[in-house]
Amino acid sequence: MMIAGERRYGRLSNGVFEPAPVGTDPWDLLDESATGSTQFEDAVPVDSATKLEVPVPVGAVRDFITFEQHTAGSLRAVSGTSEVPQVWHEQPAFYFTNPHGLTGTGYDIPIPPGSERFDFELEVAAVIGKDGYNLSVEEAWEHIAGFTIFNDWSARDLQSNEMKVGLGPAKGKDTATTVGPAVVTLDELTDKRQGDSFDLAMEVRVNDKVIGTDSLANMAWSFAELLAYASRGTWVRRGDVIGSGTCGGGCLAEFWGWYGEGAIPPVQGGDTVTMTVEKLGTISNTVKAGATAHPVPSARRREWSQPQQP
């Protein structure tokens, strides 16, 4: 969080933030969460309106799609069918998104320029604590520093249009992703752990209205499986963030899929979106008008022809 203009890491619990000494490495803080050797400073009260920074320095952001209910409903919104493609079942799908869009709880979220169908996505993310290459599922658990709440803000109109080219999403998702309020280490979740699943209740509200609820245990893969897959043949590094994908009922688009585009309005300037995940806390952001888009022309026509076979 920010104290007197200075960014400070620390410990968040039971409605208070206890800053660690200036210069404390947040990764050390996570590593030693069980040892308690850090001398924390005086507690500062926080509530859902308090601005807190993204809890760790973030590298690359990968976002998966692992809840079948969301996959079926949101595909229905896009393509009119709730048939989940066979390949979705065979391997966990993901895309990379913009690390510079990460935002903490309490901050206002601008509507992406040109969007009239702005939405949110309730997810949990694993924060990676050490570098790994081509990890097995067993090895992968040791690389997860903890979990945090992840709101993948989504401009559905921009997203569905750009994805007709077959790439992305990119502009549909790159303005903001809320991460926070803290990284909760796995030792804090023991009583909610069932094998490799975590039965954490998830809920999203728009203003005072509950939109959807689910359990993190409904992921079709464990976070270790997602990390093993992400690291297959490449690096996943400390500070990387891996989103679970949206839980069932965790976004408006799923309801647009089931009940039509008029079923529930998109979020508007002034709306507050609040997400609570059991044991992980609450993130809350208010939406505001965004920037105006600068014009970018359509494609220039260039001469081209089918090339000779090499």
Add this chain to the structure above:
Amino acid sequence: MMIAGERRYGRLSNGVFEPAPVGTDPWDLLDESATGSTQFEDAVPVDSATKLEVPVPVGAVRDFITFEQHTAGSLRAVSGTSEVPQVWHEQPAFYFTNPHGLTGTGYDIPIPPGSERFDFELEVAAVIGKDGYNLSVEEAWEHIAGFTIFNDWSARDLQSNEMKVGLGPAKGKDTATTVGPAVVTLDELTDKRQGDSFDLAMEVRVNDKVIGTDSLANMAWSFAELLAYASRGTWVRRGDVIGSGTCGGGCLAEFWGWYGEGAIPPVQGGDTVTMTVEKLGTISNTVKAGATAHPVPSARRREWSQPQQP
């Protein structure tokens, strides 16, 4: 490049590398490329086999698709039609890829686990020199530190399979992207500049065989237009890299699209892929066998049902 185990930035020209003093900030080096106040050390000869590191510290990597010939041919490989979707013409499409896959010239490139259709993509990238938010096209030019060659290595079998879910590409592209050999500032390209285009000859070879050639002037958008679009409503920061997309004839998949999958073999262990762009230099990498994939199970079935309308 690496000298006696130490990473050093410096100046590359005419087959020699001149190291700047230890600790020199590469961004200062790019800013002052015209002033010549740095005291460079003794020149070291380099050739296409010399290992050079990625020339700047990289943040986020965005890769566009701006050459119509490539778009038509590679879509034909995937979907059987060379009809480019209308939205491709309306706005520049891109996706985010793995910044941890970036590799310099001279390094061996592992084949992604499980891929039997490994390919390359000849591109030029703009390297962003200062942070920008919601930039106009005019403002965007001032944020481009220079250009570099960009080889977006691609596992076509993994890519076409994962993209059936409608996200990405991700695993099809995340093992390696070669960037280098240097960042060339725009003042070095004046005689090849025509308005906002750069008529730089591009060529890719596999071993000694020329596969394709094009000109960078055939991009359907300028790099400033791509950057303005990328920054619309969000941050593009120093160290971010923006790929042009593959030029015409710049990958094998385009030829598979025009002439069938047997038209030319995928790259194999031992093949050397060499890319030369006028004024920007040459990057060259040899492909080797990759890691073995650790198993990740298919989706667990979870109970779910259509939710009540909120």
